[in-house]
Amino acid sequence: MANDKTALVISAHSADFVWRAGGAIALHAKLGYEVTVVCLSYGERGESAKLWKSEGMTLDKVKTERRREAENAAKALDVHDIQFFDLGDYPLEIDRDAKYRLVDVIRAVQPRFMLSHSHYDPYNLDHSHTTKIAMECRMIAQAWGHNPGEKVLGAPQLYLFEPHQTEQMGWKPDAFLDITDVWEKKKQAIECMEGQEHLWHFYTNVAENRGNHFRRNSGGQSGGRAAKYAEGFQSVYPRTVDEL
Numbered sequence: 001m002a003n004d005k006t007a008l009v010i011s012a013h014s015a016d017f018v019w020r021a022g023g024a025i026a027l028h029a030k031l032g033y034e035v036t037v038v039c040l041s042y043g044e045r046g047e048s049a050k051l052w053k054s055e056g057m058t059l060d061k062v063k064t065e066r067r068r069e070a071e072n073a074a075k076a077l078d079v080h081d082i083q084f085f086d087l088g089d090y091p092l093e094i095d096r097d098a099k100y101r102l103v104d105v106i107r108a109v110q111p112r113f114m115l116s117h118s119h120y121d122p123y124n125l126d127h128s129h130t131t132k133i134a135m136e137c138r139m140i141a142q143a144w145g146h147n148p149g150e151k152v153l154g155a156p157q158l159y160l161f162e163p164h165q166t167e168q169m170g171w172k173p174d175a176f177l178d179i180t181d182v183w184e185k186k187k188q189a190i191e192c193m194e195g196q197e198h199l200w201h202f203y204t205n206v207a208e209n210r211g212n213h214f215r216r217n218s219g220g221q222s223g224g225r226a227a228k229y230a231e232g233f234q235s236v237y238p239r240t241v242d243e244l
């Protein structure tokens with residue numbers, strides 16, 4: 001029987017899933033989830049400055065390098081499947097065919113939950129554009145009239161992972177995930193991103209701060225859990241519950 005514990009990460013560029021959701025990916029893999037990652041682009045133009053500073057660099061070489069890094073990071077996080085759409089970045093443009101391709105992935109995976117970027121990002125329109133597309137493709141995947149006969153998508157939550165320069169993004173977490181148990185895996189994945197070494201310390205620091213918020217929100221000094229590292233998420237859709 002197919003594994004019904006599945007999750008889907010939609011990442012604008014090939015490294016975003018690592019900084020922002022690496023812990024969630026590794027943790028759910030450990031819990032038996034098959035986590036699929038779709039990278040819409042390699043971030044070859046806008047997020048590869050270090051590579052572009054070396055002599056004789058070309059767009060193809062940057063893409064190959066970024067792909068290698070992302071595949072290594074995915075391995076470190078126990079990603080089930082990573083797919084590269086190679087749509088280009090800065091700007092990231094997604095036409096109807098690319099949307100349908102993403103819908104095909106969503107329907108094939110049938111994720112229990114999805115992960116993508118913040119709604120708003122004035123520094124990086126590729127990121128907020130990706131979230132809009134994730135919502136649009138989730139909607140199409142739910143439509144009975146789209147490729148009738150295929151299994152229609154249910155209503156997986158879409159969690160927005162933490163952006164860079166958090167305060168500028170209007171991003172407000174409503175869930176903290178304790179990733180202490182898998183921190184070493186996330187650290188290993190972060191260190192696969194050789195082209196963005198300047199971010200390694202920054203994202204360790206973010207995880208520690210979110211660990212503090214996990215401790216505080218799980219009870220603080222009156223019985224909170226001693227999480228050392230955490231990731232924050234903002235959910236888009238309401239939860240349906242029988243008890244609060």
Ligand SMILES: [Zn+2]
Pocket residue numbers: 012013016043047124127
């Ligand atoms: Zn990015």
